[in-house]
Amino acid sequence: MERSSKEVEITVALVGNPNVGKSSLFNSLTGLNQSVGNWPGKTVEVAKGTLVYKGIKIKVVDLPGTYSLTSFSEEEVVTRDYILSGEADVIINVVDATALERNLFLTIQLMEMNAPLIVALNMIDEATKKGIEVRDDRLSRLLGVPVIPIVATSGVGITELVEAVLARPAKSRRLTYGREVEAYISQVLSHFQNIESPYPLDWVSIKVLEGDPIITSRFLKDAQVLEKINSIMKTMEDLHGEPPSVIISSERYALSHRIAQQVTISHTKPAITLEDRIDGLLSHKVFGYLILLLTLSGVFLLIFSVGSSLSAYIDEFFVWMIESIRPHLQSFDPIFSSLLLDGVIFGLGAATSIALPYVALFYLLLSILEDTGYLPRAAFLLDSLMHKIGLHGKAFIPMLLGYGCSVPACIGCRIMETRRERLLLGALVVLIPCSARTVIILGVAGSYLGPLVALSIYALDLLIVFLIGKLLFKVLPEEPVGLIMEMPPLRMLNITLVLKKTWIKTKDFVYIALPLIVLGSFVVSLASSLNLVGLIVNAISPVTVGLLGLPVATGIAFIFGFLRKELALIMLATYVGTTDFSTFMTPAQMIAFTLVMVLYIPCVATLSALIKEYGLKNALAITLMDVTLAIFIGSVGIRVLMALGL
Amino acid sequence: MLEELLEAFCKLKSKLGTVTREDVTKSGFHEKELDSAIANGLLQEEGGQLKITDRGESLLLNHRERFIHDSIIHRGDASARLNSVDHWISCHKIDRSCIDDFYSRLKAVPYHIEELVPLLELPEGREAEVVFLVGGRGLISRLCSLGITPGTVVKLLRRAPMGGPLELSVRSTKVAIGRGVASKVLVKPI
Ligand SMILES: Nc1nc2c(ncn2[C@@H]2O[C@H](COP(=O)(O)OP(=O)(O)OP(=O)(O)O)[C@@H](O)[C@H]2O)c(=O)[nH]1
Numbered sequence: 001m002e003r004s005s006k007e008v009e010i011t012v013a014l015v016g017n018p019n020v021g022k023s024s025l026f027n028s029l030t031g032l033n034q035s036v037g038n039w040p041g042k043t044v045e046v047a048k049g050t051l052v053y054k055g056i057k058i059k060v061v062d063l064p065g066t067y068s069l070t071s072f073s074e075e076e077v078v079t080r081d082y083i084l085s086g087e088a089d090v091i092i093n094v095v096d097a098t099a100l101e102r103n104l105f106l107t108i109q110l111m112e113m114n115a116p117l118i119v120a121l122n123m124i125d126e127a128t129k130k131g132i133e134v135r136d137d138r139l140s141r142l143l144g145v146p147v148i149p150i151v152a153t154s155g156v157g158i159t160e161l162v163e164a165v166l167a168r169p170a171k172s173r174r175l176t177y178g179r180e181v182e183a184y185i186s187q188v189l190s191h192f193q194n195i196e197s198p199y200p201l202d203w204v205s206i207k208v209l210e211g212d213p214i215i216t217s218r219f220l221k222d223a224q225v226l227e228k229i230n231s232i233m234k235t236m237e238d239l240h241g242e243p244p245s246v247i248i249s250s251e252r253y254a255l256s257h258r259i260a261q262q263v264t265i266s267h268t269k270p271a272i273t274l275e276d277r278i279d280g281l282l283s284h285k286v287f288g289y290l291i292l293l294l295t296l297s298g299v300f301l302l303i304f305s306v307g308s309s310l311s312a313y314i315d316e317f318f319v320w321m322i323e324s325i326r327p328h329l330q331s332f333d334p335i336f337s338s339l340l341l342d343g344v345i346f347g348l349g350a351a352t353s354i355a356l357p358y359v360a361l362f363y364l365l366l367s368i369l370e371d372t373g374y375l376p377r378a379a380f381l382l383d384s385l386m387h388k389i390g391l392h393g394k395a396f397i398p399m400l401l402g403y404g405c406s407v408p409a410c411i412g413c414r415i416m417e418t419r420r421e422r423l424l425l426g427a428l429v430v431l432i433p434c435s436a437r438t439v440i441i442l443g444v445a446g447s448y449l450g451p452l453v454a455l456s457i458y459a460l461d462l463l464i465v466f467l468i469g470k471l472l473f474k475v476l477p478e479e480p481v482g483l484i485m486e487m488p489p490l491r492m493l494n495i496t497l498v499l500k501k502t503w504i505k506t507k508d509f510v511y512i513a514l515p516l517i518v519l520g521s522f523v524v525s526l527a528s529s530l531n532l533v534g535l536i537v538n539a540i541s542p543v544t545v546g547l548l549g550l551p552v553a554t555g556i557a558f559i560f561g562f563l564r565k566e567l568a569l570i571m572l573a574t575y576v577g578t579t580d581f582s583t584f585m586t587p588a589q590m591i592a593f594t595l596v597m598v599l600y601i602p603c604v605a606t607l608s609a610l611i612k613e614y615g616l617k618n619a620l621a622i623t624l625m626d627v628t629l630a631i632f633i634g635s636v637g638i639r640v641l642m643a644l645g646l
Numbered sequence: 647m648l649e650e651l652l653e654a655f656c657k658l659k660s661k662l663g664t665v666t667r668e669d670v671t672k673s674g675f676h677e678k679e680l681d682s683a684i685a686n687g688l689l690q691e692e693g694g695q696l697k698i699t700d701r702g703e704s705l706l707l708n709h710r711e712r713f714i715h716d717s718i719i720h721r722g723d724a725s726a727r728l729n730s731v732d733h734w735i736s737c738h739k740i741d742r743s744c745i746d747d748f749y750s751r752l753k754a755v756p757y758h759i760e761e762l763v764p765l766l767e768l769p770e771g772r773e774a775e776v777v778f779l780v781g782g783r784g785l786i787s788r789l790c791s792l793g794i795t796p797g798t799v800v801k802l803l804r805r806a807p808m809g810g811p812l813e814l815s816v817r818s819t820k821v822a823i824g825r826g827v828a829s830k831v832l833v834k835p836i
C-alpha cells in the first residue's frame with residue numbers, strides 16, 4: 001500500500017550552544033526568518049517551520065541555545081524536556097567547528113539521553129579561515145553518529161543534512177567516562193533496576209548523581225535508596241573535594257577535549273591575529289570606552305541627522321501631493337476629500353516618514369552592531385556601570401534594543417539569569433525611548449527647540465532610568481548575579497544578511513503599524529468631523545490641562561499613544577489640523593509634552609509583551625509606575641520650566 | 647563530637663538555606679547531641695530554625711584549623727604553616743562562604759594552599775589551572791557548562807577597568823566573567 005506524501009512527516013529539532021548558527025540553519029532549511037545575530041542568547045522562543053523535500057514534509061523546531069542540560073536555567077529545561085518528550089524524530093545538534101571542545105560538551109549530554117542524533121558541523125568556512133581542519137569522518141566514528149559539515153549562512157551541506165535526516169539516524173549511545181565515574185554511575189544504577197522510567201536509566205542515574213532536583217524528586221521516592229545514593233555522593237565529594245555535578249562535568253569536558261584533539265588539525269600556529277588586535281582595541285581600558293562612546297553617539301547622530309532630513313523630504317512630498325490633489329477633489333465632494341486626504345493619505349505619509357528613516361535606519365545600524373559581535377564587547381565594558389543598578393553587563397543589550405522597539409527589548413530581557421533580574425530590567429527597558437518616541441522627541445522638542453533640547457531629553461531619560469533602576473534595586477534587593485558571558489568571535493559583515501535583516505524588521509513595522517496608522521487617521525478625521533473627539537479629550541482634561549498644564553487637544557496624543565506611540569503625533573496633528581506644534585504650544589509645554597509622552601505608558605504591544613513575560617500583576621505595576629512617573633515628571637517639569645520663563 | 651555536628655550544620659545550611667531540627671537528626675545526629683550543642687550555646691533555636699552562635703562559630707574555626715593542622719599541613723613546622731594559611735586568607739580577601747567551602751574541601755586539593763590565588767588576582771596575560779570553584783550550585787553549574795571546570799587551563803586576556811569583568815580564554819573560546827565570580831574561582835598560576 002502506498003501512503004500519500006502528506007502522511008509522511010518527520011520532526012527535527014535544532015539543538016546547540018548559543019550563537020552557533022541554529023537560527024541561520026533554521027532559516028536556510030525553512031526559508032523563514034528567525035532573528036539572527038552575533039550575540040549569544042537571541043533565540044528565546046521555540047520557533048517552528050516546515051520544509052518539503054522529495055515530497056516529504058519535514059517539521060523543523062528551533063530550540064533556545066544552551067551550553068548544558070541541567071535544570072538551572074529555563075532554556076535548559078525547555079530544551080531538555082523537548083528532547084525527552086520524544087516529539088522530535090531527529091535531533092540535529094548544531095556544532096561550531098571553531099569551538100569544538102566546548103560544543104561537544106553538549107553533544108555528549110545529548111548522547112547520554114540516547115537522542116536520535118545528527119551532528120551538523122557548522123561554520124566550516126570560519127574554521128578553514130582560521131586554519132582549523134575538522135576530520136568529520138573521524139568525529140563521526142568516535143561519536144557513532146552521522147556528522148555533516150555545513151555552512152548555515154550560505155547553504156553549503158544543507159542538502160546532505162536533509163538527506164541524513166530522511167535516513168533517520170538510530171538512537172545514539174552514551175560514551176563511556178573514566179572508570180571511577182562509571183563505577184559510581186553503576187552503583188546508582190543498581191538501585192534503579194526495577195523502576196519504571198520513560199527515560200534511559202543511565203541518564204537518570206547520572207542526573208541523580210548530579211543532584212538534579214527535578215529528576216531526583218521524580219525518581220527517588222524511597223527513603224532508603226535516597227540515603228544510599230546520598231552516601232555515594234558524599235564519598236565522591238570527600239574523595240575529590242568537588243560536588244559530584246562538578247566531577248561529572250569535568251569528566252564530560254575531559255572526554256570532549258580528547259575527541260576534539262583527535263579530530264582537529266591546526267594548520268597555522270596560533271599567533272596574534274588581526275581579529276585579536278581589533279578585539280584588544282574594542283575592549284581596551286581607554287580606547288574601548290572611546291570607541292563605545294563614538295559608536296553610540298555615531299548611531300544617534302546618524303539617526304538624528306539623516307533620519308530627520310529624510311523624514312522631512314518624505315513629509316514635504318506628501319504635503320505637496322495632498323495639496324495638489326485637494327482642489328480637484330474639493331469641488332467633487334468636500335467631506336470625502338477631507339476623509340481621504342486628511343485621513344488616509346496624511347496617515348500614510350506620516351507613517352512612511354517615520355518608518356523609513358528612523359525605524360529602518362536604526363535597524364540597519366543595530367544589525368551591523370549585532371552581526372559584527374560588537375554588542376558583547378559593549379556589555380563587557382559596561383558591566384560595572386550596570387552593577388550599580390543591580391544588573392550585569394548583558395543588560396545593556398536589551399536596553400539598546402529598546403531604542404528600536406520595546407517589544408523585542410522586553411523579550412530580550414530573558415538573557416538575564418534570574419526572574420528578579422528579568423523583571424527589574426523589563427521595568428527599565430520600557431522607559432527607553434523607542435524609535436516611535438524618538439520621533440516625538442525629534443518632531444516636537446527637536447524641530448522647534450533645537451537638537452540640544454532633544455539631547456537633554458534623552459539624557460534626562462537615561463538619568464531617570466538609572467535612578468529608577470537604583471530605586472528598584474533598593475526595593476528588590478538581592479546579591480546581583482555575576483556576569484558569565486561568552487564573547488563570540490568578531491566577524492566580517494555580510495552585507496546581504498544585514499540588509500535582509502533590516503528589511504525583515506522594518507517589514508514587521510510596515511505591515512503592522514502602517515495599516516493601524518492609516519486606519520487611525522481615518523477614524524480621527526471621521527470622529528472630528530462628527531465632533532466626537534472633543535468629548536473624550538475634554539474628559540481627560542483634568543490631567544492634561546489641570547495637572548500638566550498642556551492644551552486640551554494633547555489628550556488625543558495620550559489616547560492614541562497607548563495604541564501605538566507612532567500614532568500620537570500624527571493624530572494630534574490630524575486633530576489640530578496642523579503639523580506646526582509651535583502654533584498651539586509654548587516651548588515649556590512642548591518639553592513637558594515630550595517628556596510625558598516618552599515616559600507615560602507602554603503601548604498595547606509592549607503591554608502584552610510585559611504580561612506574557614512577567615504576568616498581569618507585574619505588568620500592571622510597571623504600567624502604573626510609568627503613568628505616575630510621567631505625570632509627576634511632567635507636572636513638576638512644566639512648573640519649573642515656566643518659573644524659568646520659558 | 648559537637649564540632650562535627652557544627653560542621654554538618656554548616657553544610658546543611660549552605661545546601662538548604664534554613665536548617666531545622668529534623669534536617670540535623672536526619673543527617674545522622676542524635677537529638678541528645680543537638681540538645682547539648684544548644685545547651686552549650688553553640689546553636690540557637692529560633693522559630694523552628696537553627697542558627698549558629700558566635701561561640702559556635704569560633705569553636706568551628708578552631709576545629710577547622712586543627713583539621714588543617716592534622717591532615718594537610720603535615721609538612722614542616724605545623725604552627726608556622728597554620729599562620730601562613732590565615733595570612734593567605736587575609737591577603738586574598740576571600741569571602742566568607744569561600745572560606746567555609748575551602749576548609750571542608752581542602753583535603754582533596756592537589757596543591758599546596760599558598761600556591762593558589764583567586765582568579766581575580768591573576769595578572770593579565772598569565773595562564774593558570776583552575777583548582778576549584780566555590781559558590782552556589784547555580785553559579786558553579788554555569789561556570790562548568792562554559793568549560794571552566796577544575797583542571798582546565800585558562801588565560802586571563804584582560805580586565806575591564808573600574809571593577810569591571812575579566813575576559814578569559816578557555817578551551818579556545820573567550821568568556822567574560824564578573825569580578826564577584828572571579829573571586830570564587832581559585833587557580834594555580836602556571
Ligand atoms: N561564517 C559563518 N557565519 C555563520 C554561520 N552560521 C551562522 N553564522 C553567523 O553566526 C552568528 C550566529 O548565528 P545565529 O543563527 O543567530 O545563531 P543561534 O545559534 O541561533 O544563536 P542563539 O539564538 O543565540 O542561540 C550570526 O552572526 C550568523 O551570521 C556559518 O556557517 N558561517
